[in-house]
Amino acid sequence: MSVKQRIIIAVLWTLLILAVLVAVQAGAVHIAPGAFLSSIAAGLGFSWGEHTDMQQAVLMVVRMPRIMVALLAGAALAAGGTAMQALFRNPLADPSIIGISSGAALMAAVAIVMTHWANVVFGGWASTLALPLAAFAGAVGTTFLVFGIAREGRRTNVAAMLLAGVAIAALTGALTGLLTFTANDAQLRSIVFWMLGSLGGADLNAVWVLLIAVPIPLIILLRMHKPLNALALGEDQARHIGVNAEAMKRRVVLCTALMVGATVALCGVIGFVGLVVPHMLRLAGGADNRFLLPASALGGAVLLVLADTIARTVAAPAEVPIGVITALCGAPVFLYLLIRGKRNLQFA
Amino acid sequence: MLKVHQLTWHAQRDRKCLLHDVTFAVEPGELVVLLGPNGAGKSTLLRLLAGDLPLQQGSIQWNGAAMQDRDPQELAKSRSVLGQHNAMGLAFTVEEVVRMGRYPYYGNTPAASDLEAVDRAVQTALLDPLRARVLDTTSGGEQQRTHIARAFTQVDNAAPGTRILLLDEPLNDLDIRHQHALMHAARSFAKEGHCVLAVLHDVNMAAQYADRIILMKASRITASGAPDEVLTAPILTEAYGLNAQVMPHPCHSCPLVFFDGSFRKGELESTVDTYPGTRDFSPVNARDLAHQNTHDR
Numbered sequence: 001m002s003v004k005q006r007i008i009i010a011v012l013w014t015l016l017i018l019a020v021l022v023a024v025q026a027g028a029v030h031i032a033p034g035a036f037l038s039s040i041a042a043g044l045g046f047s048w049g050e051h052t053d054m055q056q057a058v059l060m061v062v063r064m065p066r067i068m069v070a071l072l073a074g075a076a077l078a079a080g081g082t083a084m085q086a087l088f089r090n091p092l093a094d095p096s097i098i099g100i101s102s103g104a105a106l107m108a109a110v111a112i113v114m115t116h117w118a119n120v121v122f123g124g125w126a127s128t129l130a131l132p133l134a135a136f137a138g139a140v141g142t143t144f145l146v147f148g149i150a151r152e153g154r155r156t157n158v159a160a161m162l163l164a165g166v167a168i169a170a171l172t173g174a175l176t177g178l179l180t181f182t183a184n185d186a187q188l189r190s191i192v193f194w195m196l197g198s199l200g201g202a203d204l205n206a207v208w209v210l211l212i213a214v215p216i217p218l219i220i221l222l223r224m225h226k227p228l229n230a231l232a233l234g235e236d237q238a239r240h241i242g243v244n245a246e247a248m249k250r251r252v253v254l255c256t257a258l259m260v261g262a263t264v265a266l267c268g269v270i271g272f273v274g275l276v277v278p279h280m281l282r283l284a285g286g287a288d289n290r291f292l293l294p295a296s297a298l299g300g301a302v303l304l305v306l307a308d309t310i311a312r313t314v315a316a317p318a319e320v321p322i323g324v325i326t327a328l329c330g331a332p333v334f335l336y337l338l339i340r341g342k343r344n345l346q347f348a
Numbered sequence: 349m350l351k352v353h354q355l356t357w358h359a360q361r362d363r364k365c366l367l368h369d370v371t372f373a374v375e376p377g378e379l380v381v382l383l384g385p386n387g388a389g390k391s392t393l394l395r396l397l398a399g400d401l402p403l404q405q406g407s408i409q410w411n412g413a414a415m416q417d418r419d420p421q422e423l424a425k426s427r428s429v430l431g432q433h434n435a436m437g438l439a440f441t442v443e444e445v446v447r448m449g450r451y452p453y454y455g456n457t458p459a460a461s462d463l464e465a466v467d468r469a470v471q472t473a474l475l476d477p478l479r480a481r482v483l484d485t486t487s488g489g490e491q492q493r494t495h496i497a498r499a500f501t502q503v504d505n506a507a508p509g510t511r512i513l514l515l516d517e518p519l520n521d522l523d524i525r526h527q528h529a530l531m532h533a534a535r536s537f538a539k540e541g542h543c544v545l546a547v548l549h550d551v552n553m554a555a556q557y558a559d560r561i562i563l564m565k566a567s568r569i570t571a572s573g574a575p576d577e578v579l580t581a582p583i584l585t586e587a588y589g590l591n592a593q594v595m596p597h598p599c600h601s602c603p604l605v606f607f608d609g610s611f612r613k614g615e616l617e618s619t620v621d622t623y624p625g626t627r628d629f630s631p632v633n634a635r636d637l638a639h640q641n642t643h644d645r
Binding site for chain 1: 399421423427431436437440444449
């Protein structure tokens, strides 16, 4: 990595720590950095510094889980976006391009509309588990459907995968629209809010789910920087330098579907992060995935932690949908970078 | 060494025969040039050797074992391919693209030897001032030189054994100076005991640099041998349908070929009767030419 790229990574780590400190202290119960560290120490069994029981409880039960979810979800969305852009050799790709969001949205809408019946049949636990499970199944199922359509014998046609993703998104979008048409007012509101994304449901269980679903696929993707770069030369050319193009395509799609699918299942559809974070960092530090993948994961985490902090404080006690915040914060920055850096932009 | 035995290949779409019973070998130390008109099967042959197309009939032996059975990453260290390239789409720099040629050699981080090899290739291709430029913003010739540097750095290693460079129309977009620089580099690579197989269209470049020329037409090898054996007026006139004249090269001991621009009788109706540059294509000729071009690749 070049010096410039190392500096960008270091800056992103610093921003990440600052973002977490800001997120920890902001909210109805103020928690200063000292009280934060003291609570963490107490949680680990040490007695150090000062904090109140209230602060400790809010931190451990409410705020930390939410920050952890934001970190993991942001990293998954942005790194997934980077991987999709490399796979499709197109800077406009993001995880939704292989049907992850549209499939999850359809199944989430199904779950919301059917919750009443599920509660009757399976009892109360169904309503809490049904939505994330259905959304995850929708995300991964749609991805495999898109991937399956793009298979030609033993190889995967990436152009066909792109178009299949668009077609499936249109189809699931229509079905979701049909469901909103039949939904009652409360269900309609749930569906719309779910599609704008929220970290409001983030608890310790959500942290555990994301700790299982995100880090392993993320590390596998980070280690695939060479094949992802090589794919920019073209599939044949990548094979000539020893890359197993078919195996890597399968692996990239699987890893992205798992980590982004789990994220979408727990947080709803959070647009913009997967498209814009990699794009901004590419304008800043170049396209080499050895730099871009880790930088995007960090940048996505920073963006989502800050966006969630704004989402839960700006209109407290109400919550603004986080998808609105990510677009409102990120789009102007993106436009600025675009206008400044458009000379270096090239589309195939 | 490379041994191609009775290779026959039909297009998957319309079963058209693109290669028929092609047999030849490239010995260590040899630079072999494939010549022939558009649609003769040169690129199909090279793509089979590069592993882009599946084998149908016949065999390709590389250093004593079937090419398609080899481990892709190990094969990449002894076989490098310069193909037709496309725009990258993403903003990779010249240096990053050349470094991709070292991917078979390192895991997560390039070793010092890899960076040295990249430096050597960048210097040889005179790309030093362009290292940090985004490849898609450079000229066609500069992009071609970048991919040439990538292909050379991929087989730049100290391991024993024969290596091979497969070059598909490597002179595309290059100015005369860089054309000769590339052919010099390819020849000195071959002289180190390796193989080079290049598809060229420039008959005189082939005459000057090839150890051996294989001439293809209509999916078959029609002539093979030293430049002065293959590059004769009757053989070339027959292969290209264009009247060829051959004379000794004024500076080198090789033939010098030129085509006066007149078509062989019966090949195209209107042969040159005025200055070739001002001749209008009749609709018939334009259609014939378009038809010929559709057979390309």
